[in-house]
Amino acid sequence: MKKRLIAAVLMLSMIGSLAACGKKDETTEATKSPDATKPKTEATEETTTAEPTTEESTEPVEEGLTKEKYDTMTAEELLEMAEIADLEKVTDDEYFWLLETYRFVDIDYDQMILANTDSITKQAIKMTKGGSLNNLVERLLASEYPQVRGIGYTAIASLFGASDKDIQSVLTNLETETDDYCLFCATDGLMNSMKNDPKVAEFIFKMSEYPSPRIRCRAAMAIGNSWSIGVDGTVERIIEMMKDEDQDVRAAAVLYAGKLHDDAVVAPIVEVLNNEADAKIHGDAIRGLSYMWLDYPTHEHTSEAAYRATLDYYSKTPRNGDVPVWNGISGFNVVSEKQLAESNWYANATYFNADEFTGVMSDLIADPDMNWLAKGPAMKAVIALCPEKFDSLQAAVDSLGEQKVTDQYDKLKEELAAKAEASA
Numbered sequence: 456m457k458k459r460l461i462a463a464v465l466m467l468s469m470i471g472s473l474a475a476c477g478k479k480d481e482t483t484e485a486t487k488s489p490d491a492t493k494p495k496t497e498a499t500e501e502t503t504t505a506e507p508t509t510e511e512s513t514e515p516v517e518e519g520l521t522k523e524k525y526d527t528m529t530a531e532e533l534l535e536m537a538e539i540a541d542l543e544k545v546t547d548d549e550y551f552w553l554l555e556t557y558r559f560v561d562i563d564y565d566q567m568i569l570a571n572t573d574s575i576t577k578q579a580i581k582m583t584k585g586g587s588l589n590n591l592v593e594r595l596l597a598s599e600y601p602q603v604r605g606i607g608y609t610a611i612a613s614l615f616g617a618s619d620k621d622i623q624s625v626l627t628n629l630e631t632e633t634d635d636y637c638l639f640c641a642t643d644g645l646m647n648s649m650k651n652d653p654k655v656a657e658f659i660f661k662m663s664e665y666p667s668p669r670i671r672c673r674a675a676m677a678i679g680n681s682w683s684i685g686v687d688g689t690v691e692r693i694i695e696m697m698k699d700e701d702q703d704v705r706a707a708a709v710l711y712a713g714k715l716h717d718d719a720v721v722a723p724i725v726e727v728l729n730n731e732a733d734a735k736i737h738g739d740a741i742r743g744l745s746y747m748w749l750d751y752p753t754h755e756h757t758s759e760a761a762y763r764a765t766l767d768y769y770s771k772t773p774r775n776g777d778v779p780v781w782n783g784i785s786g787f788n789v790v791s792e793k794q795l796a797e798s799n800w801y802a803n804a805t806y807f808n809a810d811e812f813t814g815v816m817s818d819l820i821a822d823p824d825m826n827w828l829a830k831g832p833a834m835k836a837v838i839a840l841c842p843e844k845f846d847s848l849q850a851a852v853d854s855l856g857e858q859k860v861t862d863q864y865d866k867l868k869e870e871l872a873a874k875a876e877a878s879a
Contacts, residue, residue, distance in 0.1 A: 520536065520559075522559045525556065525559040525575070526559070528575055529575060530575040530576075530579040530581075530582060531579075531582075532575075533553075533556065533575050533576065533579045534579050534582060534583075537552050537553055537579070539583065542582065542583045543583075544584060545583050545584060545586040547586060547587070547590050547591060549586070550585070550586025550587070551586075551591055551594060551595075553576060553579055553580055553583075553586075554576075554595065554603060554606055555598065555603055556575075556576045557574070557576050557600075557603055557606065558598075558600035558602050559574075560574045560576065560602055562601060562602060562636045564635055564636060564667075565669075566669070567635070567639040567667075567669040567670070567673075569602060588606070588607075588610040591607070592607050592611060592621055593607075593624050595607030596608070596624060596625065596628045601634040601636050601637050602636075604628070604634070604640075605636055605637050605639075605640040606640075607625075607628075608625060608628075608637060608640035608641040608643070608644045609640045609644045611644045611645070612643065612644045612645075612646060612647070613647065613648075614647065615647065615682075616648040616650065616651045616682060617644065617645065617647075617648045617651065619651070619652075622645070622648060622651055622652050622655060625641060625644065625645065626652070626654050626655070626658070628641075629641055629658060635670065638662060638665065638667075638670055639667070639669060639670050639673055642659060642662045642670060642677060643673055645658065645659065645677065646673075646676065646677045646680065646682075647677075647680065647682040648682075649677060649678070649680070649682065649683045649686045649689070650682060650683065650685065650686055656686050656687075659674050659677045660674075660688065660692060662674040662677075663675065663678060663692055663696060668699075668703055668704050671699065671701065671704045671707075672703055672704050672707045675693065675696050675704060675711055676707060678692055678693050678696075679693050679708065679710070679711025679712045679713070679714050679715055680711065680714055680715075681714050681715075681716075683715070684715055684716065689715060690712075690715055690717045690719050690720060693711070693715065693720065694712070694719070694720060694723045696708035697709055697712070697723050697724070697726075697727060702733070702736060705727065705736055706735075706736040706739040707739075709723075709724050709727050709739050709740040709743045710739040710740070710742055710743045711743065712724065712743050713742070713743035713744055713745070713746030713747045713761070714743075714746050716746075716747055716750075716756045718747075718760045718761070720743070721744070721747070721758070721760045721761050721764050724740050724743055724744060724764065725764050725767075727740045728740050728741075728764070728768050731778055734777045734778050734780065737768075737778065737779065737780040738780045738782040738783040741765060741768065741780065741783030741784075741786060742786045744761040744762075744764055744765045745761075745765065745783075745786040745787060747760075747761035747762075748761040748762035748765065748804065748806070748807075749787065749790070750800075751789050751791065752791045752794055753798060754790070754791065754794045754795050754798040755798050757800070757803050757806070759805075759806035762804075762806050762807065766811070766812070769784070769815050769819060770815055770818070772822075773824060774819075774822055774824045774825045776824075777826075779819075779825075779829075781828040781829030781832065782828075782832075784819075784829055784832040784833055784836055785832045785835075787832070787836035787839065787840065788832060788835035788838065788839040788840075789839070790839045790840065807840070809840070809841035809843070809844055810844070812836075812840060812841060813844040813847055813848070816833040816834070816836055816837050816848070817833075817848055817850070817851040818851070819833045820833050820834065820848060820851040820855060820860065821850075821851040821854045821855050822855075823857075827857065827859070827860065830855075830857075830860045830863060831860075831867075834848055834864060834867050835867065838867065842871060845867070845868065845871055846868075848864065849864070852864045
């Protein structure tokens, strides 16, 4: 009864990781977008599609629950306080009660994430069947707490772009939003929606110039996104972002620019590759180019300009341990044989020449000044794109005369032979 009385009070005030950028984000690039991998607030990771309820909220956060008390509680104690009737079927009101306790979790504004990645709120939600955010977006957005509003902003994210209703709710809220964490979450939630509404594109462009580098990184992901192809200004803006004062923002820009599949971005990426001061982001630049000419995982797009820029970069001498970067090569050996065939990539990518490509990889393997970590990826790249040429790498391996590289070659040769035998 006590909770029901308090509910009416909170109803008046009621109303998602790694959130890093560019290369820091790639371990998580993972997830809910064909491009990339955007992080969520920890709350959204627990979302399920339980049956929603339409009953009016009458269960706010328990009176007397403070941060001091929250910090000494267990997840079990939090669930006990929540008085959830059925952990297998959490109602909207019960789920909202739990989500509101995220207000006690500090925000790391440098990383744009909730500081405690394993809070008792997250643990408590895991102990239930979760709930549905579908009916809670407006209530979450109306919260006075940025941690809770952040959940609402990220909850609208969708592979094909947010719904018109959710977009309008978010855009209305953004008219008065000032919290940086919430602006980051809103950029994340609207990631795939630049085509859906001109005001979304306007917001994302605004965030691409925001003082916080983390927010600018997230905006670069939204702009350099296959769902943003055709939106006026995306190519021009992503090119400008390659000159950003923050290296992580530049890394995000050169990486995601390739997903726009516009040859206009090739020359600016090459400028970055020609700048040894930016060697730390050369791997991102190469991956951006590979999105254009190899286009994993669909292999639908091709670009001779991007392919030439890639081979030119790896053909430049003298080499040293830093330039050309070794880690960019790993992007060439990630292919889908099925999609290569179904997309007819070899026929469409008329620029690709197996002998030429193998020659560049062989030269990298034979060069003692090239970082040894590049040797294995170079071999795997040949296996991925022209396996029939793999044996020709033997001469380069022998001329280098490094046992660890020889061992890599022998192991890959055995694996290739075993695969051929299995498919015979």
